[in-house]
Amino acid sequence: MNKAYVLFSGGKDSSLSSIILSNLGYDIELITINFGVLDSYIHAQNTAKIIGYPHKVIRLDSEILEKSVDIILDDGFPSNGIQYIHKETLNIISDDFEVIADGTRRDDRVPKLSHAEVQSLEMRKNVQYITPLMGFGHKTLRNLVNNYFEISEKESEELLKSDYETEIRAVLRSRGENPLDYFPKHIQSRVVGLKKR
Amino acid sequence: MNKAYVLFSGGKDSSLSSIILSNLGYDIELITINFGVLDSYIHAQNTAKIIGYPHKVIRLDSEILEKSVDIILDDGFPSNGIQYIHKETLNIISDDFEVIADGTRRDDRVPKLSHAEVQSLEMRKNVQYITPLMGFGHKTLRNLVNNYFEISEKESEELLKSDYETEIRAVLRSRGENPLDYFPKHIQSRVVGLKKR
Numbered sequence: 001m002n003k004a005y006v007l008f009s010g011g012k013d014s015s016l017s018s019i020i021l022s023n024l025g026y027d028i029e030l031i032t033i034n035f036g037v038l039d040s041y042i043h044a045q046n047t048a049k050i051i052g053y054p055h056k057v058i059r060l061d062s063e064i065l066e067k068s069v070d071i072i073l074d075d076g077f078p079s080n081g082i083q084y085i086h087k088e089t090l091n092i093i094s095d096d097f098e099v100i101a102d103g104t105r106r107d108d109r110v111p112k113l114s115h116a117e118v119q120s121l122e123m124r125k126n127v128q129y130i131t132p133l134m135g136f137g138h139k140t141l142r143n144l145v146n147n148y149f150e151i152s153e154k155e156s157e158e159l160l161k162s163d164y165e166t167e168i169r170a171v172l173r174s175r176g177e178n179p180l181d182y183f184p185k186h187i188q189s190r191v192v193g194l195k196k197r
Numbered sequence: 198m199n200k201a202y203v204l205f206s207g208g209k210d211s212s213l214s215s216i217i218l219s220n221l222g223y224d225i226e227l228i229t230i231n232f233g234v235l236d237s238y239i240h241a242q243n244t245a246k247i248i249g250y251p252h253k254v255i256r257l258d259s260e261i262l263e264k265s266v267d268i269i270l271d272d273g274f275p276s277n278g279i280q281y282i283h284k285e286t287l288n289i290i291s292d293d294f295e296v297i298a299d300g301t302r303r304d305d306r307v308p309k310l311s312h313a314e315v316q317s318l319e320m321r322k323n324v325q326y327i328t329p330l331m332g333f334g335h336k337t338l339r340n341l342v343n344n345y346f347e348i349s350e351k352e353s354e355e356l357l358k359s360d361y362e363t364e365i366r367a368v369l370r371s372r373g374e375n376p377l378d379y380f381p382k383h384i385q386s387r388v389v390g391l392k393k394r
Contacts (some may be wrong), residue, residue, distance in 0.1 A: 002340070023220035025344060099337070106312070106331065115303070118334070128337045134303065135331030137319055140296070143199070147222060 003027040004130065006090070006100040008055065009163035012046035012145045013103030013133055015191045016040045018053055019148065021101060022133040027135045030055040033089050035041075035065035037167045044162035046099045078182050079110040080162070080166070085164050086111030094125035101130040107138050111164075150193030159188040200329065201296040204286070206360035207244035209342045210300030210330055213386045214329050214377075216252055216345065217329040218298055227252040227260035230286050234364045234371075243360035244388045261285045262302040266359070266368045273366070275379050276307040282361050283308030291322035298327040303310065347390030356385040 004021045008014045008030035022028050028051050032044040041057045048055030055183065064085060072081035086102075090113070093100055104112050113121065113129075121129055145151065152159065157180070160166070169179040205211045205227035219225050229241040229252050238254045245252030261282060269278035283299075285311070290297055301309050310318065310326075313355045318326055331336065340349065349356065354377070356364070366376040 020217065020221070024217070024341060033307060105334070106315070117302070122334055122336070130334070130337055131332035135301070135323060135328035135330060137315070137327070139319070140325045140327055144221060 002099045002128075003029060003097075004005065004101050005029050005031050005093065005097045006053075007100070008032050008048065009103075010161055010190050011151055011163065012140070012151060012191055013105055015047065015051050015103075015149060016141070016144060016173040017101055017103045017118040018051065021130065022053070024051055026099070029051040029092065032057050032058050033119060033164070035051050035062045035161075035167050037062060037065060037170050040162045040166040041164065042162070043092070043160050043190065050194060052194075058093065060089065060090060060092060064168055067170060068167060069175070072168065072172070072182055073177070074104075077087040077096075078165075082112045083112075084099075084165055085168075086152055087113065087117070089127065091125070094121060094127040094129070095129065096164050098154065099128045099130065104131040105133045105141060106136055106137075106143060111176055125175060148195060149191045151189045152192045153187050153189045157185070157186065159190060161188055161190055199296045199325075200226060200245060200294075201298050202226050202228050202290065202294045203250075204230050204297070204299040205241050205245065205288075206300075207241040207358055207387050208345055208360065209348060209386055209388055209391045210302055210338070212248050212300075212346060213242065213338070213341060214298055214300045215248065216245065218327065219250070219370045223296070225250040228290065229254050229357075230361070231256055232259045232340055232364050234259060234331055236260060237357065237359045237363040238360070240357050247388060247391060249391075255290065257286065257289060260367060262311045262361075266365055266372070269365065269369070269379055270372075273379070275362075278365065279361055280307045280309075283363075284310065284314070287318060287326065288322070291324040291326070293319060296325045296327065298329060300330055301328040301342050302330045302338060303337075317361070328386055335360065345392055347387045347392060350384050350386045352382055352384065354382070358385055370389065371390040 004026040032041045034041045068081040068085040172179045201223040229238045265278040265282040351390045369376045
């Protein structure tokens with residue numbers, strides 16, 4: 001099988017997606033996007049070691065991050081800005097890889113591509129874009145995650161992750177904004193161990 | 198993990214779905230729906246042996262099949278009738294099982310539940326409904342199927358399968374209709390062997 005490059009934040013969804021694709025015979029390489037604002041990719045590096053797949057950091061132009069923050073400040077809420085940053089990321093990495101994947105879940109709202117956008121991406125870029133969790137609901141994923149991983153759950157302001165939100169918060173702060181005005185408090189989770197199976 | 202009951206036609210999609218769920222730790226039982234018109238479940242029984250999971254036939258009321266044929270004759274095309282029969286099937290089996298699954302693919306049109314219908318099914322019936330192939334596109338699935346299975350591909354009129362279409366065709370014939378007037382010729386496939394991996 002091909003190699004699959006999985007967008008990886010250190011969270012349970014991208015971790016479980018990697019395991020599903022590895023089980024299917026793909027060679028996995030985890031990739032974490034970083035815009036040079038924070039060294040937040042370190043957390044994903046640590047989780048990558050725990051789940052046992054090679055990992056690399058891809059540095060993208062910070063203009064993408066800045067523009068996503070512009071969108072968030074304009075809107076007063078984060079969904080369109082996060083959607084923008086994810087679509088830009090998929091577009092860019094599709095130039096370099098044949099098979100890409102991410103941890104988008106069935107019940108997620110953003111970031112999530114519509115079916116038409118997925119097909120457009122695959123055709124324009126001649127890429128295979130896989131979202132292994134798209135057919136799994138909330139309750140099923142909770143069971144699977146509990147089966148596979150030890151999880152650390154904290155408020156999003158406290159937990160150090162390697163997702164888009166972490167650097168978006170940093171840019172908001174650097175512009176004198178309070179991230180809590182844009183991201184309501186929510187529980188974030190990170191994989192901190194593999195359960196024995 | 199729980200037991201997962203996978204709707205199984207003997208085709209590549211339901212076979213691959215079973216493998217994904219088995220890899221994730223589910224105990225798999227394959228179930229084939231039959232309406233008592235044809236013994237078409239035999240083909241799924243044979244494929245079940247090949248892929249190595251237990252299999253059972255669930256007999257549903259032939260009124261469901263007859264009504265789906267009414268819809269198809271009214272419409273002049275099969276999609277709404279097939280959608281009806283699949284939704285009825287999911288509703289009925291959800292009363293008996295906690296985790297159900299089928300081989301619906303990302304790029305399928307019917308049968309396919311909308312996101313709202315999936316959530317309604319799960320809540321009404323307290324069931325987990327998993328569609329493991331929902332995040333996989335056409336090209337990716339072709340690669341995976343080639344990797345796992347030996348496939349027999351034939352025109353739909355010739356290939357003996359255990360899907361809804363097989364019994365729908367039989368009812369159409371019994372009502373003096375030509376199935377080809379409703380189902381355009383298309384290639385069907387059935388799993389006839391596992392590749393060594």
